[in-house]
Amino acid sequence: MCSILTADIYISKGFAEVMSRKIPDLMSFLIWCSLRARKAEISNLLHDIHYLGNLVNAKLRFLWELLGVAIIITVPLASWLCVTLSMKENMCKHLVLYFSFLIAYVPEGWNCRMWFIITFLHQIAAFALRTAATVLYVIVCCYFRNLLNKYSEKGIKKVTDFNSRLDSNYFRRYLEFYENIMRTTTSFENSMSSTALLITISDCMGMLYGLERIQHFKQMSFSLWLKWYSFSIVFFFLRGLFSFLCVSLAASSVHEASKRAKTVQEEMLKKFLISNRKDNNKESFLLFVALNRPPFVFSAWGFFYFTKSLVFSAFGTVLTYALLITQILR
Numbered sequence: 001m002c003s004i005l006t007a008d009i010y011i012s013k014g015f016a017e018v019m020s021r022k023i024p025d026l027m028s029f030l031i032w033c034s035l036r037a038r039k040a041e042i043s044n045l046l047h048d049i050h051y052l053g054n055l056v057n058a059k060l061r062f063l064w065e066l067l068g069v070a071i072i073i074t075v076p077l078a079s080w081l082c083v084t085l086s087m088k089e090n091m092c093k094h095l096v097l098y099f100s101f102l103i104a105y106v107p108e109g110w111n112c113r114m115w116f117i118i119t120f121l122h123q124i125a126a127f128a129l130r131t132a133a134t135v136l137y138v139i140v141c142c143y144f145r146n147l148l149n150k151y152s153e154k155g156i157k158k159v160t161d162f163n164s165r166l167d168s169n170y171f172r173r174y175l176e177f178y179e180n181i182m183r184t185t186t187s188f189e190n191s192m193s194s195t196a197l198l199i200t201i202s203d204c205m206g207m208l209y210g211l212e213r214i215q216h217f218k219q220m221s222f223s224l225w226l227k228w229y230s231f232s233i234v235f236f237f238l239r240g241l242f243s244f245l246c247v248s249l250a251a252s253s254v255h256e257a258s259k260r261a262k263t264v265q266e267e268m269l270k271k272f273l274i275s276n277r278k279d280n281n282k283e284s285f286l287l288f289v290a291l292n293r294p295p296f297v298f299s300a301w302g303f304f305y306f307t308k309s310l311v312f313s314a315f316g317t318v319l320t321y322a323l324l325i326t327q328i329l330r
Contacts, residue, residue: 027202028126031133031195038191045191048184049143055177056150060143068135075239076127082232083119087112095119134199134243137192141250141298144185148257151178155264159271166272174268178261185254185296197300199247200314206240207318244314251298251306258295265291 035042053059092111099118106114155174158164210233269291298306 024202024205025126027198027205028130031198032129034195034198035129035133041187041191045184045188046140049140049147049188052177052180052184053143053147056147056154058143058147058150060139064139064142068139071135072128072132075131076123078235079127079239080120080123082235083123084116085231087115130199130202133195134247137196137199138246138250140188140192141247141254144181144188145250145253145257147181148254148261151181152257152261152264155261155268159264159267165275166268171268171272178265182293182296185298189298193299193301196247196251196298196306197303200244200300203240203244203247204314204318206236207244207315208321210234210237210240211319211323241315245311248306248311248314249308252308252310255295255297255305255307258297262291262295 089111092115095115096106096111213233304310
């Protein structure tokens with residue numbers, strides 16, 4: 001993010017530049033507050049999700065856990081490398097003074113070492129928790145998707161088995177399990193939607209900032225721009241892009257799995273009505289209620305909903321605003 005591009009700290013002093021560096025840190029702090037306030041709810045939800053998964057044999061893959069841990073460790077370290085590459089003593093001195101409110105005294109020759117320590121702690125604080133929250137959200141969404149897919153597979157097997165007859169007891173258990181899944185997903189939505197909004201805003205800011213900072217190569221020599229900005233811009237733009245894509249696609253996959261579950265329920269309704277020629281108003285009413293409920297969709301605190309169409313529209317919006325800001329600043 002823009003808060004750790006050291007060249008900006010060194011050469012920019014305006015209010016807008018200072019705010020652009022502080023907002024990502026504020027986002028990280030708000031994510032921490034949101035998770036801390038709901039840690040008990042999230043812990044209980046994870047137990048409920050694990051219990052529902054065991055009922056349909058939807059397991060959490062070990063590869064997801066391993067990859068998630070690797071990402072949580074790699075992203076802060078990579079961001080730390082971005083702010084320590086090609087650093088010289090004079091620039092390190094200015095940066096140490098900036099972060100110490102102009103009161104620190106470091107012996108000559110030790111400024112870069114002190115800066116490496118300061119920025120390491122800063123990157124861990126700013127990126128580790130935010131990355132962990134992103135990984136948690138993506139993994140849980142993928143688990144919900146697998147849970148709904150397993151649920152749909154059970155229904156498809158029952159529908160395609162022409163030798164079996166759907167009875168009221170099977171319908172009751174099938175609908176009750178779907179209601180349990182919906183209650184759990186709704187609880188997760190209520191607990192993590194604000195965090196998802198903060199993550200998405202942070203990612204979009206990273207993409208917007210990366211696109212906007214490309215204009216700096218016109219304000220300085222190409223070699224200097226390449227030294228100070230190229231690696232950092234590419235890293236933080238790609239980090240914001242990949243994080244946004246992972247969150248959006250994982251959340252939208254739950255919506256697609258929920259639509260598939262509704263389609264299976266419609267097929268089961270047809271077979272149920274054919275198999276049970278006697279009037280059973282109670283079971284028919286329960287199934288109609290389940291069918292009338294729209295497919296579940298995650299949201300970012302109600303501001304927007306994670307669907308497949310969101311990915312392209314959001315990226316197009318970021319690109320449009322970046323071009324607009326570039327034209328205004330010229």
